[in-house]
Amino acid sequence: MITAAGVSVRLGGALLVDDVSLELRAGEVLVLVGPNGAGKSTLLAALAGDLPLAGGQVLLDGRGVGEWGAVNAARRRAVLTQHNPVSFPFDVLSVVEMGRAPWRGMAEEDDDDSVIAAALRDTGVEHLSARAYPTLSGGEQARVALARVLAQRTPVLLLDEPTAALDVRHQELVLSLAHRHARGGGGVLVVLHDLGLAAAHADRVAVLDGGKVVAVGPPAEVCTAELLSAVYRHPVEVFPHPRTGLPLVLPVRSREEDGCQS
């Protein structure tokens, strides 16, 4: 659905994304992980068509992402950015309605009401629909922003840290929504910081370090103690969940060792 071929991005002289080739396939949740400054958000922005490329190309449904034009691109891919401030006190319903903008004047416009209602319900913000967006908590704002993105009803979803501000229940909710979207034939690219969430919910994981993809594949193959310890420059342990067998990823916590040394 989205193909990056040899993509490089340079901002202010620094090479933030270095010759990355990656494909988001229909029906999968592809999770992008990596340490701070690895270039995850920059790569996501490049895939969304937000940034000029220093090299390579990004194809959206087989065509250069910039060649679609803003409206046509907006009917194919929706993007959730990390921060989503709204400059005026629009109520939640109006914010989610904005997600329908690309479909104005199309047959899909007839579905606006049902799509908006579904997006509000799926993200658990129905009860907030009359509230002013700026008065919501960070986690509530994040879910409303996600509802807006879902209301866009695009095959491709690019989500930059959708779980960062959320409690455990809502983290799981968001990733199960991503799954449902993928099962329905869509493609979802998610940037995550929580390696446990990544290992549990990804169909494939791509590990980014220093602007390069150092590994990509199913979590069981990619999430190894050796690779993650090297990438994060911190010892990481991986062991199977006692009940499900899924990989659990935990950083080695140094409290006892510190205690011994002091």
Place this chain on the structure above:
Amino acid sequence: MNRRVVVLFAVLAAGLVVVSLMSAGAGQYGLPVSDVVRALVGKPLSDPYASGALWAVRFPRVVMSLLVGAVLGVCGALMQGTFGNPLAEPGIVGVSSGAAVGACLSIVFGWTFLGAFTAPGTAFVAGLLTTLAVYALSRSGGTTSMILTGVAVNAVAGAAVALLMFVGDQAAREQIVFWQLGSVAGARWSYVWVVAPLVVVTVVVSLAVARRLDLLALGDRQARHLGVDVERLRLVVVCAVAVGVSAAVSYAGIISFVGLVVPHLVRMVVGPGHRVLVPASLLGGAVLLAAADLVARTVVSYADLPIGMVTALIGGPFFFWLLRRTRTRGGGWL
């Protein structure tokens, strides 16, 4: 449609009619509203000169104040919407200060190549050029860059006006001071017919882009993800504002606070959606300026106070109160 919206439009429309009639009747030669209505529908008045005075002096003045107020209100809403910033007003992109330079040039050097239209004409062109210069200089840097470029250009324009006042003679200085204070006195139908089409252009464009301005509240990048060509939208809006405000300022001088306050008031009542905000700011600006002109002409007998002074004097403290109130109630900007 929302009931508050209907009520707001009804109140504004009624206010427009009442204020206009009162304003046309008030002045050194006072007329009852019934006479104003009679004159409007073409019936003879007891005083044959009254009808002539109404049509030649009062009506064009009232219409001019409505036009100028309407365009300032609309452009305030446009600027705040495009810049996603509640403090934006038309002046930040240099329209008013640029127009001031143009007006001062023609006053100081006594240009008359367009007859009575020379000062307004040069003010209009200078306002337009200044705005487009600010846009061209800051295009690539986003909204913050445009606002900062506007600050720099406004400073230079202020210096140019100061220099022109220094160069000019006593009479020119006086004229410049009064132009800068703002006034719709001396409006004639010939001026109205020039300003009106420009105002109409601005209003039509602003109504056409209103829906898309909502999306800019999410941020430039997010609006682009939703299919908005942000660069082009911003260019269209800046051009519309430049045309409308240059036209208004060229005749009426600098009238502050209308563009800033009116959209805030409307948002307090009906929320921030631009499909309502833009037309309501149009009516609100018109009512406010017509009322300010009425005050300017009647509060001191035998004196025509500068209207820019009236709007700033009432608008400043009012705006401060508004900010305090919003802050204490929470919920961020209006």
